[in-house]
Amino acid sequence: MGLQEGDRAGRAGRTDRTTRPRVLRFEDLTSSDVPVVGGKNASLGEMTANLTARGVRVPIGFATTAAAYEEFLGTGGLRDAVRERIDALHAGAPLAETGREIRELILATALPQGLAEEVTAAYRQLAARLGRTDPDVAVRSSATAEDLPEASFAGQQETFLGITGEERLLDACRRCYASLFTDRAINYREEHGFDHLRVALSVGVQEMVRSDLAGAGVMFTLDTDSGFPRVVLVNAAYGLGESVVSGRVDPDEYLVFKPLLGRAGCRPVISRTAGGKQSKIVYADGGGGPGGDPTEEVATSAAERSSCVLTEDEILTLAEWAVAVEEHYGCPMDLEWAKDGRTGELSVVQARPETVQARKSKEAATLRSYRLTGEGRPLVTGLAVGDAVATGRVCRLRSARDIAAFEDGSVLVTGATDPDWEPIMKRAAAIVTDRGGRTSHAAIVSRELGLPAVVGTGGATAGLHDGQEVTVSCAEGEEGRVYAGAVDYEEREIALDRIERTRTRVMLNLANPSAAFRWWRLPADGVGLARMEFVVNNHIKIHPLALIHPEALADAPEHREARERIEELTRGYPDKTRYFVDRLAYGIARIAAAWWPKPVIVRMSDFKTNEYAKLIGGGPFEPGEENPMLGWRGASRYDSDGYREGFALECRAVRRVREEMGLTNTVVMIPFCRTLDEADRVLATLAEHGLARGSGGRNGGDGRGGPRAGGERGDGSRGGLEVYVMAEIPSNIVLAEEFADRFDGFSVGSNDLTQLTLGIDRDSELLAQEFDERDPSVTRSIEHLIEVAHRKGRKAGLCGQRPSDDPDFARFLVAAGIDSISVTPDSFLAVKEHVARAEREDRGTAAGRREGDRAERRPGARGATEDGDRVAGGRGAGRPGGRGGGRRGHRAEPREAGSRRTGTGTGTGTGDRQAGTGEGRTGTGEGRTGTGEGRTGSGEGRAEAA
Numbered sequence: 016m017g018l019q020e021g022d023r024a025g026r027a028g029r030t031d032r033t034t035r036p037r038v039l040r041f042e043d044l045t046s047s048d049v050p051v052v053g054g055k056n057a058s059l060g061e062m063t064a065n066l067t068a069r070g071v072r073v074p075i076g077f078a079t080t081a082a083a084y085e086e087f088l089g090t091g092g093l094r095d096a097v098r099e100r101i102d103a104l105h106a107g108a109p110l111a112e113t114g115r116e117i118r119e120l121i122l123a124t125a126l127p128q129g130l131a132e133e134v135t136a137a138y139r140q141l142a143a144r145l146g147r148t149d150p151d152v153a154v155r156s157s158a159t160a161e162d163l164p165e166a167s168f169a170g171q172q173e174t175f176l177g178i179t180g181e182e183r184l185l186d187a188c189r190r191c192y193a194s195l196f197t198d199r200a201i202n203y204r205e206e207h208g209f210d211h212l213r214v215a216l217s218v219g220v221q222e223m224v225r226s227d228l229a230g231a232g233v234m235f236t237l238d239t240d241s242g243f244p245r246v247v248l249v250n251a252a253y254g255l256g257e258s259v260v261s262g263r264v265d266p267d268e269y270l271v272f273k274p275l276l277g278r279a280g281c282r283p284v285i286s287r288t289a290g291g292k293q294s295k296i297v298y299a300d301g302g303g304g305p306g307g308d309p310t311e312e313v314a315t316s317a318a319e320r321s322s323c324v325l326t327e328d329e330i331l332t333l334a335e336w337a338v339a340v341e342e343h344y345g346c347p348m349d350l351e352w353a354k355d356g357r358t359g360e361l362s363v364v365q366a367r368p369e370t371v372q373a374r375k376s377k378e379a380a381t382l383r384s385y386r387l388t389g390e391g392r393p394l395v396t397g398l399a400v401g402d403a404v405a406t407g408r409v410c411r412l413r414s415a416r417d418i419a420a421f422e423d424g425s426v427l428v429t430g431a432t433d434p435d436w437e438p439i440m441k442r443a444a445a446i447v448t449d450r451g452g453r454t455s456h457a458a459i460v461s462r463e464l465g466l467p468a469v470v471g472t473g474g475a476t477a478g479l480h481d482g483q484e485v486t487v488s489c490a491e492g493e494e495g496r497v498y499a500g501a502v503d504y505e506e507r508e509i510a511l512d513r514i515e516r517t518r519t520r521v522m523l524n525l526a527n528p529s530a531a532f533r534w535w536r537l538p539a540d541g542v543g544l545a546r547m548e549f550v551v552n553n554h555i556k557i558h559p560l561a562l563i564h565p566e567a568l569a570d571a572p573e574h575r576e577a578r579e580r581i582e583e584l585t586r587g588y589p590d591k592t593r594y595f596v597d598r599l600a601y602g603i604a605r606i607a608a609a610w611w612p613k614p615v616i617v618r619m620s621d622f623k624t625n626e627y628a629k630l631i632g633g634g635p636f637e638p639g640e641e642n643p644m645l646g647w648r649g650a651s652r653y654d655s656d657g658y659r660e661g662f663a664l665e666c667r668a669v670r671r672v673r674e675e676m677g678l679t680n681t682v683v684m685i686p687f688c689r690t691l692d693e694a695d696r697v698l699a700t701l702a703e704h705g706l707a708r709g710s711g712g713r714n715g716g717d718g719r720g721g722p723r724a725g726g727e728r729g730d731g732s733r734g735g736l737e738v739y740v741m742a743e744i745p746s747n748i749v750l751a752e753e754f755a756d757r758f759d760g761f762s763v764g765s766n767d768l769t770q771l772t773l774g775i776d777r778d779s780e781l782l783a784q785e786f787d788e789r790d791p792s793v794t795r796s797i798e799h800l801i802e803v804a805h806r807k808g809r810k811a812g813l814c815g816q817r818p819s820d821d822p823d824f825a826r827f828l829v830a831a832g833i834d835s836i837s838v839t840p841d842s843f844l845a846v847k848e849h850v851a852r853a854e855r856e857d858r859g860t861a862a863g864r865r866e867g868d869r870a871e872r873r874p875g876a877r878g879a880t881e882d883g884d885r886v887a888g889g890r891g892a893g894r895p896g897g898r899g900g901g902r903r904g905h906r907a908e909p910r911e912a913g914s915r916r917t918g919t920g921t922g923t924g925t926g927d928r929q930a931g932t933g934e935g936r937t938g939t940g941e942g943r944t945g946t947g948e949g950r951t952g953s954g955e956g957r958a959e960a961a
Contacts, residue, residue, distance in 0.1 A: 037083040038133045041076050041221075046344075052078040052217040053157030058366045059219060066343060071336045072362045075144060076152070076221035077137045079188065081159055083130050084215045087192060093124050094212065097196075101211050110198055117196040122189055134188060135181045138220065151179045151223040153364070154187040156194055159215045171200040171434055172216065176255055177223060177298050177309040184220065191218045199434045224364060227297040227310075228356020230324035231256030232266055233454045234333060235369055236273075236341040236348045239462065240401055240453065241532035242372035243609065244347065246285070247271045247334040250454045251324035253315055254295025256351055256364075262431045262448065262455025263312070265291035265398075265471045267324050271334035272608045272676070281677030284330055285604035287597070289323050289587060290452060291471075321587035329354070332361060340366050347372060371462045382509040382536050385490040386841055391498030394479060395447070397472035399488075399495030400458045402533050404504045405467050407444035409483045411476055415439060426485055426497075428475050432457040440464060445487035447475045447497055469495030493529025509844050514538055515851040519828070520835035523610075523843065524814055528554065528602035531609040534840045541613030541680075542606055543762065543837020544814040547620045547665065550602035552630065555595055557581055559661035561632025562591040568632050577632040584631075592664055599668035600676070607678040614682050616739060616762065616837075619665055621686040623648050644776075649687025649741075654700045666704035673711050673736065684739040684762060689746055694757050701738065708759065709735035739810075743767035748796040751803040760810035761800055762837070765817055769793050788817050789824060798831050810834045818846050825849035830857055 044052055044060020052060070056078040063073045088094040097117050104113040126134070142150050156172030173194035175187040194200070195216045204211055224231070232251040237244045250259050250266040258264045270286035292315050299311040325333070333352055340363070341348045351365040385404045410425035412418075415435040421427070427443040429436070431450045440446060440460050446468040448457045453470070461468035467489040469475070479485065479497065486502040489495045522543035525531055528550060551559075561568060561581060568574040568581075581591070588594040607615040623643035627633050636657070640646040652658040672678050683706060688694050701707065740747065740754055743764030747754055754761070765788045770777045772793050775786050788794075797813070804811035812835035818825040819842035828836060829850055838846045 035082040036080060037086070037130050038077055038079055038137045040137070041073070041078065044078065050159055051080050051082075052219075053081075053159045053215075054367060055155060055157035055365060056217050056219040057157075059221070061343075062340065062363065062366060066336075066339055069336075069339045071339055072360060074222035074224055074362050074364060076141065076219060078157070078220070079130070079134065079218040081215035081217060083133075084192065084217065086127055086130060087124070088212075090124055090127055093120060096120050098212060104201070110201060114196050114198040114201050118193040121193040121196070124189070126185055126188065131185055134185060134220075138181060138184055141220070141222065145222060149180045151177050151225075152184065153219075153221045153223050154178050154184065154191060155219040155221065155365075156191040157217045157219050158195060159217070171197065171203060173197075174257075176257070177227075188218045192216055197434075199437060202438065221364065224353035224355045224360075224362050225357050226256060226353035226355065227254050227295075229354040229359075230254065231351070231353040231364075232259045232324070234337050234350050234352060235454070236337050236350075237369065237372055238270075238532045239369075239372065239458070240399070241535060243532040243535045245273050245611070246532075246608065247273060247337045248453070249325070249330060249333055249337075249352075250290075250452055252290070252292050252295065253319050253324055254297050255310060256353055257310075258294065258296045258312070259452065259454060260351070260456065261433055262451030262457050262470070264293055264295070264452070265450060266452040266454070267292070268452060269323075269325070269330045270605070271330060272604075272611070272678070273334070273338055274611060275677040276331070276335055276338060278677055281675070282327060282331065283608075283676045283678075284327055285608050285676060285678075286601045287323065287327075287330070289321065291473075292320050292324070293450075295319075323587075325354070329361060336361075336363055344368065371459070382511055384507045384509060384841060385488075385504055386507075387486075387488055387490060387502055387504045389503030391486055391500055391502035393496045394485065394499055395469070395472045395475045395497045397447070397469040397475070397495050398451075398453055398458075399491070399493055400446075400453065400461045400468035400470060401466070401489045403465070403467040404486065404488045404490050404502075404506075405445040406484070406486045406501045409479045409481055409485055411479065411481055412439070426487055428479050430476060431455065432460070436460075440466070446470075447472060447479070447487060449473060449476055467495070469497055472497075491530070492527040492533075507841070509537075511536055511538065514844065514847055517847065517850045517854055519833060519850050519854065520812075521843065521847050521850055522616075522812070522814075522835050522837040524837050524839050525606050526550075528605040531606045534843075535609050537840060537843055539610070539613075539840075539843060540835065541610050542615040543812050543835055544684075545603065545606045545615055545617045547599070547603070547618055548622050548626070550599055551620060551622075552626075554602050555598045556631050557584060557595065558627060558630040558633035558636055559592075559595050559664045560636040560658070561630075562595050563660050563664075564636075565591070567635045574632070574635075577634075580631050595664050596667045596671065599665065600671045603668065603672045603681065604676050604678055607672060607681045610680070611678060612680050614680055614737075615678075616682040616684050617669065618684040618686050618741065619653070619662075621649050650685050650693050650697045651687070651689065653685075654696045659700075662700065663704055666701065666706055670705050670711075674705075679711060679736075682737045682739060682759075684741060685758070686741045686764075687743065687767075688740050688754075689744055691750060691753050691757070694740065694754065698738065698757060706736055706738075708738050711736050741767075742800055742811075743771070745772055745796070748800055751800050752807065755803055755807035755809045758809070760812070761804055763797055763800065763811070763813040763815075765793070765797075765813060765815040768796065772796060788815075789821075789827070794827060794831075797828075797833075801832050805832065812837060814838075816842065818849060822849045822852070826853040826856065829853035 039052065041060045041063040044057055045064060046057050046061040048057045048060060059073060059076070062071060067073065097120065100113050100117050104110065142148060154175040156174065158172055173191055175190060178184055178187045195214070201211065204214065230251050230253045232249065233256065234247055234249040236247055238246050238248055249269040252259045252264050252266040259266045267290045268288045269284060272283035272285050275281040275283040294312050295315050296310050296312050299309055337348065337350055340350060347369040349367050349369045350363055352361060353364050354361050385402060387404065407424055407426040409428050410421050411428045412421060413429065418439050421439050421442060423442045424444050426445045426447060427439060428447045431448050432440065433456050437460060441464060443466060445466055446457055446461050448470045449472055451457050451470040455470055457468055457470050467487050469487060469489065475497065484500055486498040486500065488498060520540035522541045523534065523539045524544040525542050526546040526549035561577070568578050585591050585594040603617055624637045624640050624647050625643045628637035638647065653662040669681065669683060673681050683701065685697055688697065698708065737759040739760040739762055740758040741764045742748065742761040766777055769786060769788045769790070773785065773790060775782045777786055801811045811833060813828060813833055814837035816838060818828060818836050819838050825836070825846060830853070836846060836850065
């Protein structure tokens with residue numbers, strides 16, 4: 016729950032301080048004191064007063080007030096001297112000269128005696144509370160215009176860490192005051208219309224957390240790139256937090272799923288990636304004198320680079336604190352945290368409202384999507400910031416002082432950025448850096464400016480050259496790429512508020528976990544196909560058996576490169592199999608979290624042998640096959656001697672996602688299951704690994720209740736494990752009833768089903784014209800499957816692109832009663848529109864049919880028959896195999912032989928399979944075929960003339 020208006024009003028009186036104090040303790044401040052101590056210090060006071068009871072640790076401290084700053088400006092004519100320099104700037108004086116002169120004036124002016132005495136007295140009181148003489152403190156600037164919605168660039172003023180002693184503290188206070196007039200701060204106020212002498216500065220003095228002996232970082236209560244609001248993003252590095260904020264290192268990155276935080280038995284850390292962490296900032300030996308820098312940057316050890324800064328327990332603690340802060344403030348938050356190496360304690364040292372995604376949320380009615388349509392040669396890769404694409408010519412700069420060399424619209428390439436770079440960044444088409452993570456300065460400002468950025472490339476300044484035309488792409492997931500040349504791309508804008516709700520669920524096909532959050536605003540009904548093999552291929556890269564049996568790669572010279580690559584990728588994992596399980600579980604979890612609590616159907620690995628062999632270390636474990644498409648793939652591998660151990664790792668990962676992380680909306684799907692015996696063996700193998708159907712539910716459900724088991728509109732978060740099967744082999748159709756007895760649902764793989772039904776290689780150019788999912792043999796197979804699935808209380812869906820390209824095929828599926836259609840995100844809008852239109856037509860047809868039925872009951876109704884014989888030339892609008900379960904009626908004779916068209920028709924016919932009225936769905940045949948509603952015992956069979 017956020018701050019209430021009444022609370023704000025009640026606290027407002029505290030800012031009207033009749034005594035205008037110079038120094039206030041954090042616990043005496045609230046968020047309403049921004050005019051007194053600035054946003055940063057007011058926030059520290061708010062948290063100290065209100066969140067310590069919830070376990071959030073905030074280091075104690077105090078703040079000087081805006082009144083103290085005003086008193087300082089009134090010393091020795093300082094205010095008038097500053098105003099003269101600002102007037103000179105407006106008259107044309109150079110910015111750099113103006114800033115330097117003002118800073119020199121401030122540093123040469125002593126603090127008023129009364130202010131200096133109150134600061135030193137507060138410092139002594141702090142020392143007494145901490146039980147230490149001359150404790151080291153962090154001294155931070157907090158401007159009264161900083162962190163307000165219209166002033167979103169935080170970090171313009173200075174922070175000084177590890178300050179000890181009264182003399183150094185007073186000097187640090189003056190340096191904070193001087194930092195109000197850095198070149199970038201002056202330029203920012205000029206651009207935004209802030210009066211320089213109406214912006215005050217408060218100095219926060221806070222107990223120093225000795226993170227130089229442990230680690231520190233930042234965290235956000237949303238995903239900073241997509242705005243996905245249900246995660247906490249934590250970045251961490253060894254040493255002081257400045258290395259993360261400045262982008263000097265590639266930090267660790269952790270993601271925690273907020274809805275499951277605190278739920279019994281759940282540990283929802285859904286991603287944990289160790290960054291490079293090449294260096295850290297620590298105290299310099301001997302510290303520094305007044306005006307000196309008591310910190311230095313040193314290299315990290317190999318052990319530090321390969322390990323994570325925080326344990327899982329510490330990650331969860333920070334996430335719980337972040338959520339508590341967000342709930343208190345009622346908005347997404349940007350926080351800094353630190354861990355004390357002496358005590359092991361974690362602390363929140365800063366908190367401010369997040370501003371970038373907060374502004375974007377006001378535009379949430381539309382979703383802008385980018386997609387590469389051309390191909391290019393990747394030159395460098397790194398972390399993608401945002402999801403846009405831009406093309407331009409490279410401009411490499413070593414220093415922000417080289418601004419004159421930068422051409423507007425160029426791609427800025429540099430080692431790292433800090434606030435001095437912002438005037439250049441505003442003129443760039445895209446930004447590429449050697450160092451930095453997703454919360455580095457370059458990343459934050461790029462998001463502010465709406466620019467694509469690729470950070471942490473490791474070698475962009477060496478691999479790219481000036482004037483080179485490149486395309487910077489952040490539209491391909493978490494990994495950003497810089498391509499040679501101008502690569503074609505498309506940009507689309509989706510109006511989310513105009514998308515119509517449909518009975519037929521429209522779901523997504525997703526393969527790349529790092530791209531899952533990009534699409535969270537789409538009103539999809541879950542994920543109909545998450546391809547496990549993509550996660551293995553792109554995020555794990557190693558054949559699972561190479562991790563289980565490294566001896567198979569030992570000694571042989573041809574395997575040397577594989578051994579070295581495996582060692583590199585699994586560094587920090589004594590148990591190499593844990594690497595596979597971790598990476599796979601995190602990949603699945605990101606997708607499941609993005610659509611929680613809607614179902615996310617994860618297809619177990621479906622590599623062909625030639626594809627498995629291409630994984631690192633895969634060669635010794637895969638046989639050569641003449642036709643891998645029809646070979647050792649899918650279900651046949653899972654209980655075989657050649658892959659049983661690998662499948663066990665897949666199961667461990669899925670079980671971890673469901674049971675440890677708590678993402679019980681994860682559904683398992685078995686691909687390419689040829690026979691009933693194979694199905695039984697796979698289900699038994701799943702059960703051996705703790706994935707029995709119906710297991711793992713959090714509400715006591717058995718997961719087998721029927722088409723909507725698990726919650727409203729397929730909410731899969733409540734019941735036990737559901738196991739689906741791909742319907743992509745004719746045997747799945749012929750034995751649909753028997754497969755329905757074994758599985759909870761079907762997903763039609765239309766490409767493979769068409770290929771195997773027609774006997775056509777889907778990759779054959781010679782037969783491409785004959786490869787058609789609309790062929791009657793395929794569409795009747797789909798109809799039959801849907802009819803059986805519904806009669807058995809099972810779900811039936813289809814995953815494939817045809818519905819997005821062919822509105823008629825979407826109409827066919829809707830009329831056939833398909834439960835769900837799953838497509839790629841960029842096709843979602845088109846398919847949703849096709850489905851909505853088809854459902855409207857379907858409702859209109861149904862209404863017309865009801866009116867026709869009433870007319871037929873009147874004496875002399877034309878075309879009625881007594882015995883249900885077929886009527887030639889009929890165009891059916893009947894719909895066999897609907898949810899009520901009636902069997903399809905007699906088929907009408909084709910009107911035109913030889914043409915392949917999907918026809919719908921009305922007709923009534925015998926339905927001897929199951930009593931009761933069952934709405935049929937779509938009849939298909941050569942020419943236009945009529946089919947009808949099955950009505951047991953009715954004896955009527957009729958098709959109206961087309």
